[in-house]
Amino acid sequence: MAALGDPAAATRAPGDEEGGARSGADLTLEHVTKEFGAFTAVDDLELTIPSGSFFALLGPSGCGKTTTLRMVAGLEHPTSGRVLIGGRDVTRTRAHERPVNTVFQSYALFPHLSVVENVAFGLRRRRAPDPLGKARDALELVELPHLADRRPAQLSGGQQQRVALARAIVNNPAVLLLDEPLGALDLKLRRQMQVELKRIQTEVGLTFVHVTHDQEEAMTMADTVAVMNAGRIEQMGSPAELYELPRTAFVANFLGQSNLLRGTVVENGAATLGVDVDGRRVRVPTARSVSTTGTVLVGVRPEKLHLLRAGDQAPESCNVLGPGRVTDVSFSGVSTQYQVHVPGLGTLGVFVQNILGGAGAALGEEVHLACAIKHTFALDGAEDATSGAVRLDARDV
Template sequence: MTHSSFGQVRFENVGKNYGDFTAIPDLNLEIEPGQLVTLLGPSGCGKTTTLRMIAGLETPTSGRILIGGEDVTRLPPNQRDVSMVFQSYALFPHMSVLENVKYGLESSGYKDAEDLALKGLDLVGLREKAPRLPSELSGGQQQRVAVARALVLEPQVLLLDEPLSNLDARLRRLVRTEIREIQQRLDFTAVYVTHDQEEALAVSDRIVVMRDGIIEQDGTPYELYESPASEFIADFIGEANILDCDIHSLNADTASILVGGKGFDLRHRNHSVGKGKLAARANSIKLSKEVNGGLSGKIKSAAYLGDHFQYEVLSDLGPLFVIDNNTDELFNNGTTVGIDFDTRGLALIGGKK
């Protein structure tokens, strides 16, 4: 392998069948060295199968997989230069934190396993917990131990399978930040599987959104959020209201559109003049007491969530889901409200690549 390909992962026309069921029909994907790429999608989309094929826990039916330029398609897991962090942590309950981290090192014949394990615990800020049992740690600390255990083997690729799903919301935010900081500092390749859109947006260099074993869109978090290729992407990456619109003029950078009698200039993705589809993020819709003959709607339901209200609004454009950060006033059910949009939360759907 060449140094430049160290940490690179390539899928070339990879298919995976389970009997008559096709989980992955024909996957082509390249992950560059040093990137954190997230495989994102709903349950059954093929993201975990894809990760397990990198790990060698599943064997492709067709095609080939290369890691660092080497064809590993038929190699068993222990002959691939990868490490995996599981959803369940998979720590040995009877071993100390230090013993857990050095287990893989000792199994691989490292003579300085303890020193390397302690350095691994330094990476995740847990050296002082070395003598503790896993049961004496919080869930977030246990997951960091699992990350340390994987990193000390210095794999070409670190695989993370729903690593934060067993943590509460606050811990998820903290641990995902730590994982991202470590990955950027050490500059290793990571493939991260989650169904959580916010998590994917927060940690990724690239997001690969999958559905039915097919890549729906592959791009940076910004690209997926600002230029969704389909209605599925628009609604999956940040909950969106899908609205009909008219695209009545274009230039190189912006499209002039009309929706609900209101005009906006938006970035476009090689769209065409005519009918179009618009994603309106829930927090881009602004409600007011003043209707003044413009676009209006009626509150169907309202919920107070501390720092914001959530509304379902019946409008001429169809039902709208709205997140309103103005908590000074609650619009009660049945109230007629004016509707406007914040351009920052609007995105044209589709367009040619």
């Protein structure tokens, strides 16, 4: 019964109650599947999140990321598979028995309790000594000690968000779950909270699992990002890894933007592949190719493309595409975004940093595009090149 009364007991070091070693615990999902009727929300998910890390589950709405989070919290139960926290199988346990706390998207603060009582709620349920003192310490951590006696309704959105965070963190959970916690905040506040969340995570050292559809949010905060799509994890890795070397068209398009060109492998070298893209030869490092035979999607990030105007010399070891015509120029101060239409390849996006000052290519100008071979990547040619791309009519919340 001890495990029931104190759900975190199994995963916490004895000194924890006094605020000693705070490290969180590993979270493992083994072949987790969740079906709602005929709809598979989460499909055979395999995931291990090491203790103390800041992990982001990134994906569009409906990709199964929130369902995954709710299964870890115990608010949903998997159709099959196992959930392990700190090595202990918690699949069959209910939410209140798990050493996990959630920061809900809507905050879900109890309107009938004061801020400090909201924060003390979990401590009181577990009969922790001095719940109010600890709750005030947690409010100190989120820098809201002066609002302890207010009601949640008297707080702004950003303040409520912090209270929700304090209410979860104060319990020193093995895993802290954040369900789009910044979704309801305006852009400026969201940026500040991103920094703030990262600071708190470093300070308390808990395992954070953050669910978001905002790729920038995931990349700025998380050590490891898992990109989810249609109930599966497309790719997992550090933000830089995912960005520089996407392995699927979905990741290439959802995480930043990519130019994806369909071509056929015509030369299979040890170091580079030769790919025929609409009659032009493009080289791709073999190590950066998902598929080395047949049809592939050759990808390059817009900022890795260089505009070559008439008379410009192509740099060394580059793929050169073109000629194409500039169809759109949008200047944003820091950079300029060009759309270049290359006959036979379609329209490619190019980001040019405003380093030189002065005007770049003009609308309608004929240009070539160059990209270092080491920056190109190749994906499986069977994929839909537009998968995961932002569609203006289906923009996420």
